[in-house]
Amino acid sequence: MKQESTWFFQNKPSILATGVVGGPFEKQSPLAEKFDLCMDTLWMNEASFEKANRLLIDRSIQTALNKLSLHPSDIDALLLGDLINQITPSSMAARSLNIPYLGLFSACATSMQGLSLAAALVDGGFCEKVITGASSHNAAVEKQFRYPTEYGGQKPPTAQWTVTGAGFAVVGQASDEGASIATIDKATIGRVRDPGLKDPFNMGAAMAPAAAEVIERHFLDTGMKPVDYDVIVTGDLAWIGHGIAEDLLKKKGLTFSENQFLDCGKMIYAQLDGVQAGASGPACSAMVIYGHFLSLLQMGSIKRMLAVATGALLSPLTFQQGDSIPCIAHAVALSSPVSTL
């Protein structure tokens, strides 16, 4: 086994296009204008919330393909996942697309798991174009992991709000410089970390060590320092977990300047009413990174970023049986195509 666990991509796999779709609540997000589309209702004219989740995937993939005037048959692989029972919404969406499909599950870290795998497939020459992304639907996730939507239980201030939406990216070799939104440089795959927390209403705190571990290892492997990145963004640690992660990294000697260490879960809703500690869900990191940060990279207003999606790998069964919450985080280093000109 080699010493370094970070993947260095040699052939500049790039993100060619993105498709980001949000739900009705995401319309109020301060980042809403960066999303391609926001649905009007949670039902989205579908018969169930699970079907609505599938619709989010469909719409978002379609948006990404349309931007490149591609057809699903031009795509070599489809890597996606979500939170609902055995990732059925993703599989059902894949059924109609007829693209070779790999279902992924890293809970809310699925977005970066998919992106790193897609980059590896393209970099290794196995695929020319890969679609990858993640989605979640607030009501469907609440139904599976917590209580019915209309149940009047009180959520503690540590609880996080699951994002309704989907974020997808087309990864491939850029034919010319202008065609790329961002170049994928490196990826560090996380190790499962379990700090022993059991409260499913405080997932940020459970996920923080996994994020800290992968960020620390990324810097160790690459020999880079935090100043080499303009932005280091975590997935959905939200207000509580993000603060813990910052403390953990400080202990390891990694400090950040203001506005350098960010969190998608804090950004997507800012301080909207009712979201308690912030946002969560696979769509959270996917939407903010693909929608917001990639446009910054494309414009060149940030040169380099490290995207770290975090996931809590629990199931409704394990936390009811008293198991603690194992967590994971995957980091992907992205750079602006503008800087390479």
Add this chain to the structure above:
Amino acid sequence: MKQTKWVAVLMVFLLSGCAMFEEVGPAELAIDEDKREIITAINQKLKETEELYDTIVIAADDQILVSYKVKHMNRFKMKGIEKKLNKWFEKKYPDEQIDVSSDYKIFLESYNLIQNWTEDKLTKKEAKKKFDKIIKLKNEMT
């Protein structure tokens, strides 16, 4: 606007609550005159019982209905009060059939009966029928 609505709602509740605690008695009614003496004595006894504050006693030929309201903090001892009264009645009037109730519904119906009676809206027969109905309602709850 929102606040005034809430205040209005609150007022309705407070007022509706008041109706229950409003003192209307003590009152008594003898549908058959020969029981007049007994019920006056009973009412006097109730008046001396300091846990109670509003009493109605109604008598028909073979039955006497005693209903009363219990002062708020004494409601915890309601069962004990009823027992105490029953014991007293048994000792003093062993031959009479006396029903005791602290239920507001029984009190309300008794009061209505007395009002209708004093306004001459009822014949003796009707009054007795109504009285039997109250007794029936009273026994229904056990």
Add this chain to the structure above:
Amino acid sequence: MKKKTLSQQSYQQLADAHERKRPVLMNCIKAFFVGGLICVIGQAVTVLFITFFPFTEQTAGNPSVSVMVFLSMILTGIGVYDRLGQFAGAGSAVPVTGFGNAVISAAIEHRTEGFVLGVGGNMFKLAGSVIVFGVVSAFFIATIKTLLIQWGIIG
């Protein structure tokens, strides 16, 4: 319960330092007033039943409970009760309306799985344990009371 390792313990301390505490006192105050208001409404319904229908204080209980559950059903259906629940916590969960909400919300949620497997099978998903443990504890309390009366300890 599995014992936590040393590093897990020290992490727990770090996490506690960052955790946002539940505003317990404020929650209690809100619960007191909202719960009280729900009970006042319940009492008003009871008084209504006593005044205008042939119910006594004893028998008016059942129809009042039905009305309160019905009201909470309506509020759950139009999506108000969960917001009330977030605001009031135990204040809206403890009265019988909270029980109604638990049943109805589960029924609405699983409507998509059909009537038999969805609504029927999941309706008591949350409220089921209330019924089970209510009946079980009632059984034990009644047994104890019966025994005590039999032995002449209480009257």
